[in-house]
Amino acid sequence: MATQNTDLKEAKKDAIMTPDMYRSMFLRQFTSQCSQSYDKMMAMGFMYTIQKPLRKIYPNDDDYYAALDRHTEFFNITPHVLPFVAGLTVSMEEQAAADKNFDTSSINAMKVGLMGPLSGIGDSFYWGTFRVVAAGIGIGIASTGNPLGPIVYALIYSVINFATRIVAAHLGYDLGTKFLQQSEENNLMSRMTHAAGVLGMTVIGAMIAAQVSLSTALTFDVGGSEIVLQDLFDSIFPGLLPLLATFACVALYKKGVKTIWIILGIFAICIIGTGLGVFAAA
Structure with a gap:
């Protein structure tokens, strides 16, 4: 019976998050800051990102509107790691739809709990490391008079940016709530932030030596x-x-x-x- 329930659950998950759903989330996430305000920050953009999966999870209008309303609460995070939280949220919303005793307040609690740690990782990796590395390479090329410098910078940063956003959405959805338990047990967040900080400082030091004359x-x-x-x-x-x-x-x-x-x-x-x-x- 347990095996059968697991198979049904996996089949349901596969039916919900189709390639079309992932594509919708990927495209919509880039609007996450279009409606940003100081009282809600990225809440409306986040809700819009997961709107299509929510409609599929909740065919009933009342449940659907309640789910949308849940995600109008304050939310702010490094945009690059938003897809991970979006995937994790969709996974938890599926659990809420399947289990009427599920505490839906835990969904927003999860989002609030991840905002700070994931933003620390996101800022360190994307703003403090990947962008700096890409800029260093681009500046190095441009400083020789080569017009490809800005293009190389944009390509390096964009490839990393897009690839990680795609992977993050799948990872968040597939891991589900297991991620929260594993990261707490392994102290994963702080270790990743520290590693990103060390790499970022190393790159900045190299750029100072190479670019400051x-x-x-x-x-x-x-x-x-x-x-x-x-x-x-x-x-x-x-x-x-x-x-x-x-x-x-x-x-x-x-x-x-x-x-x-x-x-x-x-x-x-x-x-x-x-x-x-x-x-x-x-």
Whole structure:
């Protein structure tokens, strides 16, 4: 009997989440921020993302409208990981439709519980790692005068973006509520966030060394010999001036100085410094 119930459940799941349903969720998720507001954030976009599966799960209008209303509650998450929560939500809605004793408040509780941890992972991976890596490659190509730099950046980021969104929807739906138990037992969220942070910082460090260029043109005489200050820096600590400049920008940013003022300050210092012969012209 247990095997038969499992088979029926799997058959029902296969019938609900057809390729057409996944396609609908994939396309609709890109509208998740189109109706964003400060009181609901991405709630309406999330509801629209899963609207088609909900209609199939709940043929009865009253149940369908109640399900839609459930997903008008506040919701905010990194858009790239939204499909995972959407798949997980559809799985739980199926359980709610099959079991009249199912506590539907647990669905929103799950969404609220995952917003923070998944956003931490999403921000670290997509904004802090994948985008930075793609930008680093694109900038490296563009800096040589090759017009393909922006295209390469867009391709790398878009392929990763689209692929993970597709996989995330299937993964969330297939794992169902088992994911919550497994991630809590294995401390999966914090481990993934830490790994993404380490990778992101490594990439940023490499980009600073490769892309930030600053050298001094100062020289001075010692015993009749000309000493080039930049050569002295390079022999002691290669890349010292770019590193100090980066630390200075970070310190100003942490003190609340707006980015635009930091950029304008860099322009002013470089122009004046080059004019006075302090910095070497590129």
